Amino acid sequence: MSTPVSTPVPSAHVIADDAEALKTAAELAEEFRPGAAERDARRLLPHAELDRLSASGLLAVTVPAGYGGADVSARTLAEVFRLLASADASLAQIPQSHVVYLEVLRRQGTAEQQAFFFAQALAGRRFGNAQSEAGTRHVQDIRTRLERRDDGSYLLTGVKHYCTGALFAHWIPVLARAEDGALHVAYVPRDAPGLTVVDDWDGMGQRTTASGTVRLDGVPVPADRVVPHHLTFTGPQLHGATAQLLHAAIDAGIAAGALAQAAEFVRTASRPWFESGCDTAAEDPLLIQRFGELAIRVRAADALLAAAAEAVDTARGNLTDDTAAEASIAVAAAKVTAAEAAVETGSALFEVSGTRSALDSLNLHRYWRDARTHTLHDPVRWKVQHIGRHVLNGTRPPRHGLL
The missing domain is CATH 1.10.540.10 (Acyl-CoA dehydrogenase/oxidase, N-terminal domain)
Structure with missing residues (x-):
């Protein structure tokens, strides 16, 4: 290689x-x-x-x-x-x-x-991604193709969207289907002939992820850079749980950052409401109550994140259908809670901080924009469904990369 x-x-x-x-x-x-x-x-x-x-x-x-x-x-x-x-x-x-x-x-x-x-x-090399596609029937309808050549190598053709990290990467892992429809990951160098990274991401949040487009026009791929990803899902696996754990951690981090920013703003830049009778906003009992509520939400997200990570670690040490299922369910619970905490705290920042916090020049709205954008990655309503099925009927969650 x-x-x-x-x-x-x-x-x-x-x-x-x-x-x-x-x-x-x-x-x-x-x-x-x-x-x-x-x-x-x-x-x-x-x-x-x-x-x-x-x-x-x-x-x-x-x-x-x-x-x-x-x-x-x-x-x-x-x-x-x-x-x-x-x-x-x-x-x-x-x-x-x-x-x-x-x-x-x-x-x-x-x-x-x-x-x-x-x-x-x-050595410090970074791996991006070229996974999602736009305009397909659903998120797992992958149409990028790996065409095998006579010498055993491949040609890679397709268009990928939301390719977070690709612009900064040294290697771009590309999710593609072989001619038999099986999923593979091709690890392609960033400067490979036929590969173009387009910086066209214009999301309202997560603005600097550069999650743009990757175009693959007959990109040559040696056989030893292709991995049979479809085999990951033939038995107990932690691929989805690991990926989703990191998404949950990002949401929990956004929530913590927003809460800390709100507290700092109220302590240093907010005026008390005149009816409170307080000398400072930080003494207002109604604000204290709201900060307590938000802190509980953030602590709950952190606690479920830690519990989910423990479940993943347990499953890594003894990977079975049951431990893998428990890890996925624990991560799903953490993701639902962290997503809700991030969106709520990012919005409540303005509720507790007052009119001045809405000034565009302060850019405090980045927390809500980041939370609202990142939590759209995959719908938490389906995670709630899988949790409910597991609790009520003992149904293990499906084996895919989004749970």
């Missing part, structure tokens, strides 16, 4: 363990927080910040220990994403696919593929 020619990244540090991963994430979150509002307002793409993430080693913490990585727990991984999202939700979402497609390699890659791509991750 050849290394892609792409933008150089600084030499990456190799994180040793969970404790170092958490410490690094907390430090980077504090570093990224001050510039988040301006990056969002002016749509300044976070190239420098992603290079910092790469150099820190944080993007390689899921690499298995046998290949030189820290192989951190799901509990640690979820907290890493929650911390980053509390500072900048767009920045936290970019590596979500990076982690997910490293997990695809863990599950279905050959020893040679794992050795090569895990080394790439440890």
Whole structure:
């Protein structure tokens, strides 16, 4: 396999363990927080910040220990994403696919593929994604095709949308169907001939994820860069639970960030309502009541996130139909709660902060915009359905990548 020619990244540090991963994430979150509002307002793409993430080693913490990585727990991984999202939700979402497609390699890659791509991750290389498509019947109607050539290699053709991370990536994992209809993932270098990344994302939130379009016009793909992803779903699996755990962590982080921002604004910039009889807004008993309610929602989201991560860790240690089902259900509960907390807290920020908080120049609305946009990723109403079926009838959730 050849290394892609792409933008150089600084030499990456190799994180040793969970404790170092958490410490690094907390430090980077504090570093990224001050510039988040301006990056969002002016749509300044976070190239420098992603290079910092790469150099820190944080993007390689899921690499298995046998290949030189820290192989951190799901509990640690979820907290890493929650911390980053509390500072900048767009920045936290970019590596979500990076982690997910490293997990695809863990599950279905050959020893040679794992050795090569895990080394790439440890060196600071970033993996994007080209997964979703627009205009199809539904989200799993994948029409991008891998056509096998006489020499055993492939040609990749299709158009992908919402390709978070692709613009910043060194490798772009592409979800495609082979001629027999089976799902595969092709790992394609960012500068491959026939591959074009279009920066056309214009969502109201998550503005700097650069979740644009990837066009694949007869992209050549060697056979050793293709992984049979369809095999992931033939038995108990944690692909969906891991992916959704990270989405839940991002929502929980948005909620925490919005609550902290609201509290800071009320303490420093809000006036008390004249009928309260208080000298400061922070003494207003009605505001205190509302902050208590919001804090409970955020704490509930954090607690369910931690419980879900524990369920994923348990299933990783003993993967069966039952442990995989429990992990998926636990993650679904966390995702529903975190999504609701993020949207509510992002909106309530204005309720508790007053008229001045609505000034566009302050860009406090980014929390609600990010929450509202990110929580549209997949409908939580179906997660509630699967939880209910499991509780009432013992029905295991389906095996797919969205649960």
